Amino acid sequence: MKPKKALIAGATGLVGNELLHILLEAQEYATVTAIVRRPLSIQHPKLNEVIIDFDHLEEYSEHMAVDDVFCCLGTTIKKAKTKAAMKKIDADYPLALAKLTQKLGATHFLLISSMNANPHSKIWYSQMKGKLEEELETVPFETISILHPSLLLGQRNEFRLGEKIGASIFQALSFLFTGPLLKLKAIEGRQVAKSMYSIAQINKQGVMIYPSDYLQNRITT
Numbered sequence: 001m002k003p004k005k006a007l008i009a010g011a012t013g014l015v016g017n018e019l020l021h022i023l024l025e026a027q028e029y030a031t032v033t034a035i036v037r038r039p040l041s042i043q044h045p046k047l048n049e050v051i052i053d054f055d056h057l058e059e060y061s062e063h064m065a066v067d068d069v070f071c072c073l074g075t076t077i078k079k080a081k082t083k084a085a086m087k088k089i090d091a092d093y094p095l096a097l098a099k100l101t102q103k104l105g106a107t108h109f110l111l112i113s114s115m116n117a118n119p120h121s122k123i124w125y126s127q128m129k130g131k132l133e134e135e136l137e138t139v140p141f142e143t144i145s146i147l148h149p150s151l152l153l154g155q156r157n158e159f160r161l162g163e164k165i166g167a168s169i170f171q172a173l174s175f176l177f178t179g180p181l182l183k184l185k186a187i188e189g190r191q192v193a194k195s196m197y198s199i200a201q202i203n204k205q206g207v208m209i210y211p212s213d214y215l216q217n218r219i220t221t
């Protein structure tokens, strides 16, 4: 098979950074373009690092003609400060990236969304993620893969109190999360990244939603 070109957004984040290293070592990809707003501080012969202003994506179109697009962007309300600012990063940037890369020839768009994404949810965060999914599904990619991880575990450079408490509870009670409850169990960012890479190699067309238990169990190499 002809080696593919990958593009990753969010490569400095918990999942994105794990994924970046997987993609750089993967034989399926000849090049990996990382669009970032600050330097990655790594070098690799396959890496094309492009520092961009996400408000003006189209100005970087020359770097965006790829096959598979991996979107790991996101923030927290604490960092973003307002819902509007958070929506811009979590929803508007991913949608703009999808529309642009599809126009430039990408065939597969992979998005990290969230377990409870639902456009009709009364919870603002879940509704925002659900509405993004609805809009993304109208972009005519051959394949759209939407990942629904539960609480993410992993080393962060910042302190997130809510997630720390959640992670401790999940870890203490992890024996409870089996069978149908597995999709609620907290998941390592690295496992999500491995599954995302592996899902990109599945040859299916249409919109696919991958719940967290699938991501936990996906056999990855």
Ligand SMILES: NC(=O)c1ccc[n+]([C@@H]2O[C@H](COP(=O)([O-])OP(=O)(O)OC[C@H]3O[C@@H](n4cnc5c(N)ncnc54)[C@H](OP(=O)(O)O)[C@@H]3O)[C@@H](O)[C@H]2O)c1
Pocket (backbone or CB within 6 Å): 009, 010, 011, 012, 013, 014, 015, 016, 037, 038, 054, 072, 073, 074, 075, 076, 089, 090, 112, 113, 114, 115, 149, 150, 151, 152, 153, 163, 189
């Ligand atoms: N946390 C959880 O438990 C959880 C659970 C389920 C789903 N999710 C979702 O999973 C996705 C990935 O989560 P994560 O924890 O891996 O994310 P993360 O560690 O917070 O990383 C987010 C990425 O988005 C980038 N980003 C943030 N603000 C930006 C901006 N204004 N312009 C450009 N890039 C920006 C960050 O770049 P910088 O490094 O430059 O800031 C970083 O690369 C997110 O959509 C999140 O909502 C999270």
